[in-house]
Amino acid sequence: MTLEKPGFIDPVAEAQACFRLVLRTMSSPGQIVTLANPVAAPPLTPATAAVLLTLVDAEVSLWLDEPLADSWDWLAFHAGVVRATDIGSAAFLCTTRLPPLAEVFAGTDAAPETGATIILQVPSLEGGKKLTLYGPGLETPIVIAPQGLPADFVAQWEQNHRIFPRGIDLLLCAGSSFCALPRSVRIGEG
Amino acid sequence: MNGYNFAYLDEPTKRMIRRAILKAVAIPGHQVPFGAREMPLPYGWGTGGIQVTAAILGADDVLKVIDQGADDTTNAVSIRRFFSRVAGVETTTRTRDASVIQTRHRIPETPLRDDQILVYQVPLPEPLAKLEPSRAETKQMHALADYGLMHVKLYEDIARFGHVTISYDYPVMVNDRYLMSPSPIPAFDTLKMNRMPALQLFGAGREKRIYAVPPYTTVRPLDFDDHPFALIRAPHACTLCGATNSYLDEVVTDDRGGRMFICSDTDYCADRRGDAASEGDAA
Numbered sequence: 097m098t099l100e101k102p103g104f105i106d107p108v109a110e111a112q113a114c115f116r117l118v119l120r121t122m123s124s125p126g127q128i129v130t131l132a133n134p135v136a137a138p139p140l141t142p143a144t145a146a147v148l149l150t151l152v153d154a155e156v157s158l159w160l161d162e163p164l165a166d167s168w169d170w171l172a173f174h175a176g177v178v179r180a181t182d183i184g185s186a187a188f189l190c191t192t193r194l195p196p197l198a199e200v201f202a203g204t205d206a207a208p209e210t211g212a213t214i215i216l217q218v219p220s221l222e223g224g225k226k227l228t229l230y231g232p233g234l235e236t237p238i239v240i241a242p243q244g245l246p247a248d249f250v251a252q253w254e255q256n257h258r259i260f261p262r263g264i265d266l267l268l269c270a271g272s273s274f275c276a277l278p279r280s281v282r283i284g285e286g
Numbered sequence: 287m288n289g290y291n292f293a294y295l296d297e298p299t300k301r302m303i304r305r306a307i308l309k310a311v312a313i314p315g316h317q318v319p320f321g322a323r324e325m326p327l328p329y330g331w332g333t334g335g336i337q338v339t340a341a342i343l344g345a346d347d348v349l350k351v352i353d354q355g356a357d358d359t360t361n362a363v364s365i366r367r368f369f370s371r372v373a374g375v376e377t378t379t380r381t382r383d384a385s386v387i388q389t390r391h392r393i394p395e396t397p398l399r400d401d402q403i404l405v406y407q408v409p410l411p412e413p414l415a416k417l418e419p420s421r422a423e424t425k426q427m428h429a430l431a432d433y434g435l436m437h438v439k440l441y442e443d444i445a446r447f448g449h450v451t452i453s454y455d456y457p458v459m460v461n462d463r464y465l466m467s468p469s470p471i472p473a474f475d476t477l478k479m480n481r482m483p484a485l486q487l488f489g490a491g492r493e494k495r496i497y498a499v500p501p502y503t504t505v506r507p508l509d510f511d512d513h514p515f516a517l518i519r520a521p522h523a524c525t526l527c528g529a530t531n532s533y534l535d536e537v538v539t540d541d542r543g544g545r546m547f548i549c550s551d552t553d554y555c556a557d558r559r560g561d562a563a564s565e566g567d568a569a
Contacts (some may be wrong), residue, residue: 108292112344115304119342122311123485123500125401151308153301153348205429209309209318232314232461235483261463265312277310279463280500 101137103149103174109233110135114150118267121276126240128221134283135271140167144190144217152177152188158172159186161193190215194245199250200264208261215267218244221275223233231278231281240275242268253283293340293373299323303341303496307487310498314461315430317411317495322510325491332365333491335388335407342403342487343369343386348376350384355392355533355550362390381553391454393475395554398484400501406469408490411497413457413467436508444513453518459506460499468505473518473532474477479505522547527558 104110110133117129125259134142135149148171152158157180160167171177180186183199187210194216203211224243227250246252256263256279277283291297299321306320325333343349349369353361357379365388366377378384379490383397388405398404414424417435427433436457443450450456456473460466468476469488479486479499486499499505507515520534532554534547549555 108297109345111297111301112292112342116342116344118308119304119311119485122308151301151305153298155298155302156305203296206425208313208316209306211309213308223454232503233311235481235502261316263312265308280312 101170103137103170104146105133110146111150114146117274118147118150118276120165121267121274122233122265122278124233125231125278125281126234126238126275128240128273128275130273137163137167137170140170141217141269143238143274144215146193147215147267147274148177148188148190149174151198154178156187157185159183159189159191159239161189161191161195162190164190171191178210186212188213188215190217192244194249194252197256197264202220202256202259202262202264203212205262208263211263211265213265213267215269216244218242218268218270221268221270221273226286228284228286229277229281230284231280233281242270242275250283250285257282290372292345293343293369294325295323295337295340303337306496307338307341309497310487310496311485311500313464314499314503315464315466315497317490317497319494320496322491322494326368327364329492330409331361332388332390332407334489334493334496335390335405335491336365336368336489337491338405338487338489338496339369339386339388340373342405343375345373345375347385348378348383350378350381350387350553351389352387352392352394352551352553353390355394355535356552358552374470379553380557386545391470391472392533392550394469395476395529395549395551396557398482402484404470404482404484404486406486406488408467408469408488408495409492410455411467411488411490411493411495411532413455413465419515424432428464431463433508434460436465437510440508440510440513444510449516450509450513456515457508459504459508461503462506464495464507466499466505472533473515475508476505476515477517481505520547524549524555527555529555529558 135145137145154176157178159180220243224241230237266277306318310318351362351366353359381394390407455470488497509515525532532549535550
């Protein structure tokens, strides 16, 4: 185990600052926010690393996909996170490719808050196919164009929104920036 | 302050509360259970609101705390001093200068912006509690969006009294899905919640629930087409500032029936009078 990669330098202040950014983009879906103090922990991008340190610890389970598996030691050391063995049982998923949303736990009608959060590491939050977002948090619909989403993403999200209040919340991370797609948002193409 | 983490709560507790807040924002109006901690003040004095504020507060935030609209009452002063001591944050009594506003039972008269967060202290988060005492039952009702019981209560009010008799904590529908308690704010304030630009967070410490209304979200008071929701306001102008659009407190001034009506929102009233009294206690 090598521990040359640090976590937050000032854990209290940096976790708070990162949380407020997550809160801002969760409350205003699609709004792109950027970290002031990036955390360097490849193969995680700075945004992914900071969001994980802010939200996960020994009380929640995390699932990592294969390209990010090198980060287990770093996460175990800095966050003490519980390793989920399969996609369907994880509270948080951190991945470079979106798993089929139907395979991820979406909570129950009585306890929809148990639905998972997916942290998806994408190449860029710009230059991809245009998506229009509508819903709570948005004064008027906004357009985002992240890269790295599956071709049938809009159809999958339609299904994710249809089961509301059950559902999965998504954070898209690229470089030091990220934006959120909470389950309450509706997404149209173009 | 020595011996305490920034903003009093330890980091694992803040993380737990933060996770609950994010899920609450993603499911507007749904009550998310959380592991409320014991706080250094009794239940009923804002332990839920304080925990939410502690979890979101940063060193560069400017905090305002109001109790029934006033910045200078015991609850407001003690909570403001608490965060001033344990987080060292700047405090204010001016609504427009604050980035986080913790409130007990009022929404400020000054319209809020999208860079502000309003944190409500909530005694009873379950809007159906007075109609159905079982938590298991009300949970099921929320799961099924079955709010017939509340409609019956409103109907019975109208049948017996000619109008709905709820003057505070008026039940609202959030995002056309969840029935929500707006906390015991006067019915007068209810319409301010609809499509408010600021994020609204609700913390109930004893009941261990957090819920939220994201910015620009539909919040509709429950009513009937033929008996629409009607604002209730004392038919007076504020004795101090002359406002005719603010929520008023009735103040008894002597034992011979003397009384006056003044704005419940002290900052709004002082601002309209153009004096510096709204500085108040900024300890």
